Amino acid sequence: MAGGAIANVGGNAHLAHLVDPKRTWYNNRRLIYLHLWILLLLITSSTNGFDNSLMNSFQSMPQWEKYFGTPTGGKLGILNAIQNIGSLAGYPFAPYLSDGLGRRTTIWIGATIMLVGVGIQTASYNLNMFIGARFCVGFGLTFAANAAPMLVTEISYPTYRAPVTSLYNSLWYTGNIIASWVSYGTESIPGSWSWRIPSLLQGLPSAFQFFLVLLAPESPRWLMSKGKEAQALQTLAYYHANGDEQDPLVVYEFEEIKAAINLDRDNAVNVGWKALVKTPGNRKRMMLIVAIAWFSQWSGNGLVSFYLNKVFDTIGITDSTTQLLITGILAIWNLCWAVFASFLVDSAGRRTLFLISCAGMVVFFTGQTICSAEYALHGTAAAGHAVIAFIFLFYAAYDIAFTPLIVSYTVEILPFSIRAKGFNVFNFVVSLALIFNQYVNPIALQSIEWKYYIFYCCWLFFQLVFCYLFIVETKNRTLEETAALFDGEDLSARVIAGGETAADEVRHDEHDDAPGKLSILSERPTLVHDSSSSSDEKASA
Numbered sequence: 001m002a003g004g005a006i007a008n009v010g011g012n013a014h015l016a017h018l019v020d021p022k023r024t025w026y027n028n029r030r031l032i033y034l035h036l037w038i039l040l041l042l043i044t045s046s047t048n049g050f051d052n053s054l055m056n057s058f059q060s061m062p063q064w065e066k067y068f069g070t071p072t073g074g075k076l077g078i079l080n081a082i083q084n085i086g087s088l089a090g091y092p093f094a095p096y097l098s099d100g101l102g103r104r105t106t107i108w109i110g111a112t113i114m115l116v117g118v119g120i121q122t123a124s125y126n127l128n129m130f131i132g133a134r135f136c137v138g139f140g141l142t143f144a145a146n147a148a149p150m151l152v153t154e155i156s157y158p159t160y161r162a163p164v165t166s167l168y169n170s171l172w173y174t175g176n177i178i179a180s181w182v183s184y185g186t187e188s189i190p191g192s193w194s195w196r197i198p199s200l201l202q203g204l205p206s207a208f209q210f211f212l213v214l215l216a217p218e219s220p221r222w223l224m225s226k227g228k229e230a231q232a233l234q235t236l237a238y239y240h241a242n243g244d245e246q247d248p249l250v251v252y253e254f255e256e257i258k259a260a261i262n263l264d265r266d267n268a269v270n271v272g273w274k275a276l277v278k279t280p281g282n283r284k285r286m287m288l289i290v291a292i293a294w295f296s297q298w299s300g301n302g303l304v305s306f307y308l309n310k311v312f313d314t315i316g317i318t319d320s321t322t323q324l325l326i327t328g329i330l331a332i333w334n335l336c337w338a339v340f341a342s343f344l345v346d347s348a349g350r351r352t353l354f355l356i357s358c359a360g361m362v363v364f365f366t367g368q369t370i371c372s373a374e375y376a377l378h379g380t381a382a383a384g385h386a387v388i389a390f391i392f393l394f395y396a397a398y399d400i401a402f403t404p405l406i407v408s409y410t411v412e413i414l415p416f417s418i419r420a421k422g423f424n425v426f427n428f429v430v431s432l433a434l435i436f437n438q439y440v441n442p443i444a445l446q447s448i449e450w451k452y453y454i455f456y457c458c459w460l461f462f463q464l465v466f467c468y469l470f471i472v473e474t475k476n477r478t479l480e481e482t483a484a485l486f487d488g489e490d491l492s493a494r495v496i497a498g499g500e501t502a503a504d505e506v507r508h509d510e511h512d513d514a515p516g517k518l519s520i521l522s523e524r525p526t527l528v529h530d531s532s533s534s535s536d537e538k539a540s541a
Contacts, residue, residue, distance in 0.1 A: 316381075
């Protein structure tokens with residue numbers, strides 16, 4: 001079965017000869033603009049990372065503990081889980097907003113709701129108000145987090161799509177770092193402002209999106225699905241070819257997107273929620289998506305993400321300043337590994353990264369378990385310090401795949417017609433896993449301490465076997481080619497052919513003497529005269 005999971009990876013050859021090698025992200029003005037807009041979308045993940053780290057830091061902060069009466073056990077579990085409960089409440093609506101109103105508008109709605117939640121959280125004067133605010137943040141995050149990564153992958157320049165989309169989840173750690181170090185700095189402030197300042201800063205990414213995101217480019221795929229082909233073509237040309245609508249790469253992308261969307265429309269089974277499990281290709285997609293979503297939170301990382309201070313307590317590190325310092329250093333370590341892995345997704349491949357990640361986690365979490373047991377049973381100081389080392393090594397392994405790939409792999413294997421709904425399922429499963437972990441982990445740690453780690457050792461081995469058997473390689477393909485990969489070679493070939501035919505016609509037309517250019521917005525290619533000057537459109541930065 002493992003051999004069958006490896007796919008042909010030569011798909012990118014279909015557009016490699018269409019890409020201008022001189023047009024790069026750092027020397028082309030339009031691509032620079034595009035990546036600045038993409039950065040605005042990527043910080044959605046920072047908001048999520050900020051919130052997750054914030055609760056970990058607050059639990060190491062005496063001022064917060066005292067203000068809210070030192071929550072423990074079930075109360076602590078619901079406090080950590082409420083943001084994801086808020087996310088669950090938003091899931092029934094998120095894909096309909098993304099598909100109906102557009103990616104940009106959905107992100108703006110999410111950012112607005114999150115700003116309200118951050119305001120209430122910062123002003124909280126009792127635990128119930130704090131919990132309600134975190135519910136509001138989670139509810140708004142659902143809309144932004146559903147639309148933002150899809151918009152990133154749908155507007156990205158083809159050669160940068162995979163690493164840029166992989167950066168989305170990797171930048172979770174930027175929020176994590178800011179929250180950790182701000183909390184470390186404000187811990188010395190007496191009174192409630194020690195935790196109110198970090199709470200207030202959580203709203204910065206949402207504030208930027210509130211004011212700017214409606215000015216960003218809309219997804220050409222979404223525009224085309226709504227019959228706005230001229231606007232879709234204009235967007236592709238403006239950012240991918242300096243405004244040249246007859247650039248062969250733009251023509252290839254346009255026709256390939258058009259072919260994929262038309263195939264979905266022709267196949268009535270690809271609409272509605274039932275479409276997610278209606279065909280063998282979709283069932284395989286959903287199996288992988290559900291598994292990856294669950295694995296991302298059930299790899300033992302939940303113990304560190306939300307209850308690192310409890311782990312510290314079990315190995316004798318009880319000083320709050322030391323706990324916050326280690327948390328801040330760990331966040332920087334995670335960001336470095338995640339970003340590094342993001343730029344390997346096309347060269348090393350998704351499958352290879354998943355397997356290396358799973359194998360590394362098995363080894364390092366087992367080492368963490370052994371050292372935790374040694375410290376608990378014999379009080380060996382060296383074993384306690386080794387636990388910290390194994391936590392860092394474990395996260396390096398986790399970050400190789402389960403930080404950069406879980407979002408980018410999910411959105412790229414889904415065809416446009418079910419991308420919003422399928423990605424919503426991914427986020428829903430992540431929230432379910434988080435809620436379970438956040439409620440159960442503190443109770444289990446309090447009851448059986450280090451013995452709880454043994455369960456995760458066994459689970460991590462199961463993850464390794466699953467990924468070996470089922471993960472499909474998708475590197476070096478366009479978004480439409482990757483999505484079609486699961487539906488058989490015939491459909492994949494039809495999608496590719498749609499782009500190649502039009503691109504070949506444009507290249508052929510460039511060698512003709514006809515005083516015009518090829519129109520790709522008509523049903524059949526025709527020549528239209530172009531008397532307008534387009535020096536700015538053609539100019540390269």
